[in-house]
Amino acid sequence: MSDLAYLDTLGNKELLAKCLEYGLPGVPVTDSTRSVIIRRLKAAITGVPLNKSKSASKKATPRRETVHGSQVTTPTSEPVRRTPGRSAGLTKTNNNKISEQSRRTIAYGLDNTSISGRSVQTTTTVSDVGSQSEDDDYYMVDSPGLKYAQDQGPRRSVSLTKSGVLTTSYTREVDQPLYEQEDIPRSYTYERPHVPAATLHTLPTYEPRIEPSSYRRTDLGFSRPLLTQTNLNSTSYQEVSAFNPKVPSVSPRNTFSGSAMPFGGPPPAPAPIRQRESFPVSGSNLARGRLLQPTTAVNTLYPQLNQFYDQPDNAGEPMDTESESEAEEPPIRRHFQNKRLSPQSRKPLVRHDDQVSPMAQFRALAVSLDQKYNLKFYLILVVSVMLATMVYVVLTPNA
Amino acid sequence: MSGTSQKYRNFVAEPMGNKSVTELAGIGDTLGGRLTDAGFDKAYTVLGQYLVLKKDEELFKDWMKEVCHASSKQASDCYNCLNDWCEEFL
Numbered sequence: 307m308s309d310l311a312y313l314d315t316l317g318n319k320e321l322l323a324k325c326l327e328y329g330l331p332g333v334p335v336t337d338s339t340r341s342v343i344i345r346r347l348k349a350a351i352t353g354v355p356l357n358k359s360k361s362a363s364k365k366a367t368p369r370r371e372t373v374h375g376s377q378v379t380t381p382t383s384e385p386v387r388r389t390p391g392r393s394a395g396l397t398k399t400n401n402n403k404i405s406e407q408s409r410r411t412i413a414y415g416l417d418n419t420s421i422s423g424r425s426v427q428t429t430t431t432v433s434d435v436g437s438q439s440e441d442d443d444y445y446m447v448d449s450p451g452l453k454y455a456q457d458q459g460p461r462r463s464v465s466l467t468k469s470g471v472l473t474t475s476y477t478r479e480v481d482q483p484l485y486e487q488e489d490i491p492r493s494y495t496y497e498r499p500h501v502p503a504a505t506l507h508t509l510p511t512y513e514p515r516i517e518p519s520s521y522r523r524t525d526l527g528f529s530r531p532l533l534t535q536t537n538l539n540s541t542s543y544q545e546v547s548a549f550n551p552k553v554p555s556v557s558p559r560n561t562f563s564g565s566a567m568p569f570g571g572p573p574p575a576p577a578p579i580r581q582r583e584s585f586p587v588s589g590s591n592l593a594r595g596r597l598l599q600p601t602t603a604v605n606t607l608y609p610q611l612n613q614f615y616d617q618p619d620n621a622g623e624p625m626d627t628e629s630e631s632e633a634e635e636p637p638i639r640r641h642f643q644n645k646r647l648s649p650q651s652r653k654p655l656v657r658h659d660d661q662v663s664p665m666a667q668f669r670a671l672a673v674s675l676d677q678k679y680n681l682k683f684y685l686i687l688v689v690s691v692m693l694a695t696m697v698y699v700v701l702t703p704n705a
Numbered sequence: 706m707s708g709t710s711q712k713y714r715n716f717v718a719e720p721m722g723n724k725s726v727t728e729l730a731g732i733g734d735t736l737g738g739r740l741t742d743a744g745f746d747k748a749y750t751v752l753g754q755y756l757v758l759k760k761d762e763e764l765f766k767d768w769m770k771e772v773c774h775a776s777s778k779q780a781s782d783c784y785n786c787l788n789d790w791c792e793e794f795l
Contacts, residue, residue, distance in 0.1 A: 331764075
């Protein structure tokens with residue numbers, strides 16, 4: 307009480323000196339501010355805060371609120387945020403200004419939250435910066451009571467919402483690769499329906515790699531082409547299993563070109579090997595190989611892709627290639643169906659196709675030539691002409 | 706927590722000019738009457754007090770509570786209103 311009487315009798319200048327003596331801000335003492343300043347001096351002298359706000363207000367009351375909010379956020383939020391927050395805080399050097407900014411940011415965040423969620427994210431990041439900067443600056447200076455933190459509960463909740471937004475952003479990053487992988491296979495799927503010819507081009511390019519290897523390498527006894535093919539197939543299956551169940555429907559088409567791209571880890575290595583080996587082999591092959599490749603290859607490729615991954619599409623697409631392959635298709639499909647259960651079983655299927663293929667392909671070639679050029683008709687015509695000449699020569703008495 | 710009021714947005718959106726003290730966020734007719742009785746009839750007088758107190762939140766709130774018996778929320782709204790206005794126009 308003696309302090310009260312003493313302070314009340316002091317003049318404005320004396321009160322200002324007292325304020326500075328006790329570390330209070332040098333607020334000009336006027337008739338309107340005198341009472342408030344005397345209150346503060348009482349609290350500062352006695353050391354017992356009359357109001358929670360007064361005790362906090364000695365140095366920086368707003369800071370306490372923000373500090374608490376930041377303390378709450380710090381465990382949830384990552385240290386990375388602090389660095390941008392500090393940088394933003396550095397722009398405003400004064401602590402008071404920083405505290406004010408944090409308050410403003412909070413207010414803006416509230417506005418934005420009511421307006422739209424996107425703006426909330428941006429505003430929340432800003433507010434985090436301010437609050438964290440305040441934490442960094444003031445955390446050591448002030449030891450505010452927990453009570454203030456409760457008052458600032460709403461602001462803290464904003465920071466919590468911010469942390470939630472950030473977590474969502476991380477989830478998006480995880481999802482992006484999935485979308486990319488899915489997008490690539492989808493592009494392949496779209497190509498088929500639009501231009502069947504394009505699919506034919508793509509398919510023969512892939513298939514010749516398999517077939518030529520079967521002709522020569524099987525004869526020579528090399529296992530490389532088979533191994534490479536098996537690797538590719540196996541990788542595609544394994545990756546499919548590793549990924550979500552939805553992906554495999556699209557991914558099978560990736561196995562040719564997309565296997566290397568979307569599946570970053572193991573697949574890229576075998577893919578280049580294929581191409582290198584396949585290209586020289588195809589180039590060294592005779593004209594037969596090239597002619598045979600597109601016909602048989604088209605048949606094999608479509609059923610493989612369709613049956614493995616897209617069963618409903620199987621019926622329509624392979625028919626587009628050629629009618630000759632129909633005889634070969636059913637066995638291939640059977641093999642693939644068996645292989646569906648065990649992805650590694652593909653290779654033996656390819657070998658089986660390659661072993662049978664020389665005869666079957668020759669027949670197919672003959673049939674195709676017959677249909678295209680009517681060889682039978684010309685052959686019969688030639689034979690008939692020859693027979694006629696023979697008969698004419700034999701029967702003519704000129705000899 | 707709650708969004709800013711329309712009164713707050715109206716006040717912060719433009720220079721205060723000679724607006725009445727009741728135009729401040731958190732200041733209604735009752736508190737406006739008390740402030741007017743205390744000599745703070747215009748918003749810029751309250752702004753002057755806010756500036757005299759060196760933008761100190763606690764001091765301003767204490768002053769508001771003392772002069773017009775404002776509640777913590779009313780004082781906080783008025784402080785935020787003036788603070789944001791100063792950030793925008795001062």
